[in-house]
Amino acid sequence: MKKLLTLSLLLVASFAFAQTGTPEVKKQNKTAVKYGNTITIEDLTSDLNILASDALEGRETGKRGQKMAATFIKAHFEELGLVGPVANGRGNGYYQDVKLKASTTGDVYLKVNGEQIKNIEGDLLYMGSGQTTDEITTDVVFVGNGSKEAFEKLDVKGKSILVILDGNDRAARNEASTQAKAKGAVAMYVVMQNSDTDFVKFKEKYAHYFTGERLSLDNGKAKDKKVSLASFYISPSVASKIMNTPFDKLSKSNDAFKKGKKSALKKVKAGKATYKLENIVKDLISENVLGYLEGTDLKDELIIITAHYDHIGIQDGKIHNGADDDGSGTVGLLEMAEAFAKAKADGNGPRRSILFMPVTGEEKGLLGSAYYAEHPIFPLENTVVDLNIDMIGRTGDRDFETEDYVFLVGADKISSELHQISEDANATYTKMYLDYTYNDEKHPDRIYYRSDHWNFAKKGVPIIFYFNGTHADYHKHTDTIEKINWEMLQKRTQLVFYTAWEIANRDARLVIDKKVEKN
Numbered sequence: 095m096k097k098l099l100t101l102s103l104l105l106v107a108s109f110a111f112a113q114t115g116t117p118e119v120k121k122q123n124k125t126a127v128k129y130g131n132t133i134t135i136e137d138l139t140s141d142l143n144i145l146a147s148d149a150l151e152g153r154e155t156g157k158r159g160q161k162m163a164a165t166f167i168k169a170h171f172e173e174l175g176l177v178g179p180v181a182n183g184r185g186n187g188y189y190q191d192v193k194l195k196a197s198t199t200g201d202v203y204l205k206v207n208g209e210q211i212k213n214i215e216g217d218l219l220y221m222g223s224g225q226t227t228d229e230i231t232t233d234v235v236f237v238g239n240g241s242k243e244a245f246e247k248l249d250v251k252g253k254s255i256l257v258i259l260d261g262n263d264r265a266a267r268n269e270a271s272t273q274a275k276a277k278g279a280v281a282m283y284v285v286m287q288n289s290d291t292d293f294v295k296f297k298e299k300y301a302h303y304f305t306g307e308r309l310s311l312d313n314g315k316a317k318d319k320k321v322s323l324a325s326f327y328i329s330p331s332v333a334s335k336i337m338n339t340p341f342d343k344l345s346k347s348n349d350a351f352k353k354g355k356k357s358a359l360k361k362v363k364a365g366k367a368t369y370k371l372e373n374i375v376k377d378l379i380s381e382n383v384l385g386y387l388e389g390t391d392l393k394d395e396l397i398i399i400t401a402h403y404d405h406i407g408i409q410d411g412k413i414h415n416g417a418d419d420d421g422s423g424t425v426g427l428l429e430m431a432e433a434f435a436k437a438k439a440d441g442n443g444p445r446r447s448i449l450f451m452p453v454t455g456e457e458k459g460l461l462g463s464a465y466y467a468e469h470p471i472f473p474l475e476n477t478v479v480d481l482n483i484d485m486i487g488r489t490g491d492r493d494f495e496t497e498d499y500v501f502l503v504g505a506d507k508i509s510s511e512l513h514q515i516s517e518d519a520n521a522t523y524t525k526m527y528l529d530y531t532y533n534d535e536k537h538p539d540r541i542y543y544r545s546d547h548w549n550f551a552k553k554g555v556p557i558i559f560y561f562n563g564t565h566a567d568y569h570k571h572t573d574t575i576e577k578i579n580w581e582m583l584q585k586r587t588q589l590v591f592y593t594a595w596e597i598a599n600r601d602a603r604l605v606i607d608k609k610v611e612k613n
């Protein structure tokens with residue numbers, strides 16, 4: 095037994111060693127340290143003072159501030175002598191045009207018993223479906239809380255439905271929408287408040303979500319004709335007008351149904367409403383900025399370093415400077431570009447090539463990196479790794495005492511070797527606490543899917559995502575430069591640098607030994 099016990103303990107230990115790969119403190123590479131030390135707080139500060147300044151208006155994709163940021167980054171790459179690798183690309187080949195579609199909601203209204211109810215102006219909040227239609231009149235079927243059971247005995251094909259929910263219940267609303275689509279309904283009216291006053295409060299709070307510009311990649315294909323469900327939030331009195339039934343009578347039928355009276359909904363006579371939709375689409379060009387540093391004997395193999403240089407612009411009249419998100423990652427990337435360019439100028443350049451690529455459109459749905467992954471300037475099969483940085487300038491919401499940390503996500507998902515290299519680089523140079531809390535794909539915050547590395551991981555390219563966690567100023571106008579922790583921004587940038595240095599100069603290319611699960 096004892097012998098067996100020691101054997102099994104040994105087995106477990108060896109398995110754990112293989113899994114976590116105890117970091118090896120290696121002898122520091124003096125040449126790497128020489129250039130790692132060129133990553134200074136002074137430079138990081140001067141670059142972030144520009145990127146996170148009010149002058150750049152929060153760098154919203156497609157807007158003036160984002161364009162000014164692109165010019166600043168391009169000038170930085172030019173000064174360093176990096177190459178603009180985009181053949182016939184704008185900005186001397188430093189810009190990869192990212193073709194986008196910008197859609198906004200145009201003239202949308204309902205007509206009920208001849209009365210017109212305008213979107214936003216009236217008790218109507220249209221959720222947007224990308225459609226433009228003439229006036230469409232349909233019967234409106236009451237489906238109570240829109241649960242699966244509620245739809246069972248109701249025919250809603252080609253009609254609209256009315257749903258009454260208890261408050262802002264996202265899951266119930268999604269269920270109703272799924273059922274409605276499955277059953278062939280064309281529109282959905284949702285009531286979530288018991289009074290018109292409460293509806294108006296809700297409308298005022300959330301209107302900007304539905305009136306803003308929605309960006310999507312222009313994949314050059316005509317929009318698929320599949321009609322999506324037109325969805326509207328309405329007030330109790332608009333519901334009552336549509337159904338020609340007092341609202342409390344509808345609520346009573348809903349409660350009766352929820353208490354098990356299956357026929358309660360069927361007893362409600364169908365109503366009628368007309369809706370008219372308009373979706374205004376315009377073409378928009380944004381740009382990824384690319385700075386290429388060619389390697390030597392292994393130059394066909396490429397390392398990509400990404401950070402998104404866009405942010406959310408001006409909201410509620412306030413400039414969202416995005417100093418941490420992702421000004422910190424962008425200036426970290428610029429400093430690494432400088433360090434590697436200096437190394438190359440001294441004849442200590444990397445063996446593999448490096449593409450420094452601040453991407454656009456991250457806040458709009460990882461658009462810039464998605465565009466690059468679909469239109470790579472260098473073959474993805476030659477891309478050895480993507481090191482992605484998004485928010486490394488703060489100490490986030492962590493219940494650990496040490497500030498000397500960084501969250502690492504994805505390092506062991508596609509290449510176990512990459513995880514080991516990352517661990518060793520930290521043990522040898524930066525000695526931070528590497529926190530893998532968000533490394534779990536199933537983590538409720540889904541961090542693995544929420545930044546630009548995901549578009550590379552999806553293509554089977556090994557990735558590491560560097561992140562400090564969210565904080566009280568996340569996506570607020572208070573995410574400003576004076577809150578940056580410069581020592582940690584410098585150290586985290588240096589960890590990425592030393593990891594890149596090792597991958598760029600080692601003999602063997604990273605081995606891909608795992609497959610990415612589709613999310």
Ligand SMILES: [Zn+2]
Nearest residue numbers: 419420484485
């Ligand atoms: Zn971000």
